Amino acid sequence: MLSSNAAPSGATTMEAITDQPQLRLTGVRKTFHRDRKTVEALRDVSFEVPRGQFLSALGPSGCGKSTMLHIIGGFETATSGSVHLDGKPVTAPGRDRGMMFQQATLFPWKTVQANVAWPLLVDGWKRKHARERARELLATVGLSGFEHSYPAELSGGMRQRAALARTLGLAPDILLMDEPFGALDAQTRELMQEELTRIWQESQLTVIFITHDINEAVFLGDRVLVMGARPGRIIADVEIELDRPRGAHTKRDPKLVEYHNEFWDLIRQEAGPQPSGSRDAGETPS
């Protein structure tokens, strides 16, 4: 089931001929210099993402997942290599790529509604229309009734919903999500995963979703990139053959467990001989 890097599977070959991939990374390298030390955050990262795909990227902490997303988003520039979006090189951030950062970025001085409406106002929308659109977006993520709350009054999950609503408001072509559910408790996280699946299916957006949770990556993704650390690079690129629509039943699918074990083995090999964590047992669905 594990194929090597960027080998297009049979199903996508036809498309690739008629339609170029929406996003293409070619030999992306990124090194950071700090205090005379050099960190190679990414080495030779190349992959393509067809339009509409839900791509999960999985990897241990510090393997360069955020860095990769920041480069795609145009916030950081690659040391070498290139990123092309619809055939055009990425040089700066743009509303075509909606970024949900790993850190919370809701403005604490704005209400939830004002936070969601802000990108629209920046875009020149009329106040009234921006407000209406913000309400719609909040309804999409299940936050109706909290329009006038401040972020400090919301739970972690609700804040991430609000951030998602704000990002969707940009009407992006690609959603870049950096461990958006990382700080949530297990139950909230599962609910959010199901909701994201629903929203993605309705919108048909392209999504690049970063996580270090194997089940999350498999449950959400059409395809999973597995990354290794030091230097950060792609060690596997796998199509996930789980039926859609996915839901609570998918989590009991034995195929999910298979994927989980495979990925876990891969990551364990990559990490070398280390005391095995409780993840394997703890996160395998019963």
Place this chain on the structure above:
Amino acid sequence: MANVTFPRALAPRNLLTGAALRRLLGVAALLGGWELVARLGGTRLTPTLDEIAIRVLYDIETGTLLFHAQRTLLLAFSGLAIAVVVGCAVGLLMARSRWAEAALQPLLGATYPIPRLALYPVLILLFGLGAAPKIVLVSLECLYPMALGAYVGARSVTTTQLWLARNVGASWSRTLRDVIVPAALPSMLTGLRAAAPVMLIVIVVTEMIGENRGLGYMIMLARANFEPDGVLAVVAVLAVLGFAFDRAVVLLSRVLVFWERDVRL
């Protein structure tokens, strides 16, 4: 996912009033000590509290206090206003521009320890004898806390917040207005809180030097007439003003930076 409600502060009332009483303890001890000294070993130099209070009322009745206080406050707030505008601009610029930071930080650092009051004669030569040199000196002194507050505040803006603004396509000025200034506001108000007493000190001192109006002049006049109660009456008024300004800034902070309710000034 459930509706989160925050319980209001559940502290019992008597605890709150207890805290309020404790806050007054230091002031009460100071006043009590003074009264004790004045009554037991007092001379004309140490008027009792009621003598000072009577003098304050007298100065209010005759209208002198209002006349002089108006002048003092007008100059003081003019100077502060300039300091707020220039200080915030300098602080924000320093925080967001490497060039400005490199150029301005050594300048501010080097001029900060200079006793700027020593410049007052020079300012008089430059600006004449009127209100101008006083206003300039007040704004010079208040500039430092304001610039520092704005600088620290604007530095607290995270990279991700700025990246978000770029993702959204916000212009530089829009980012300043909607992201940087709100984020810097709490720290700016801390600067304002530090600047308010400085403002009072500087204006009164300048008025004590060759002036015929203002609270500082009132002090010098009472001293010349050998009226310690007159001096202390003005000091008491200044203390009340200083306290009132401080409370006003705290109140302002509560209103303006409502989202940082947990931060106590």
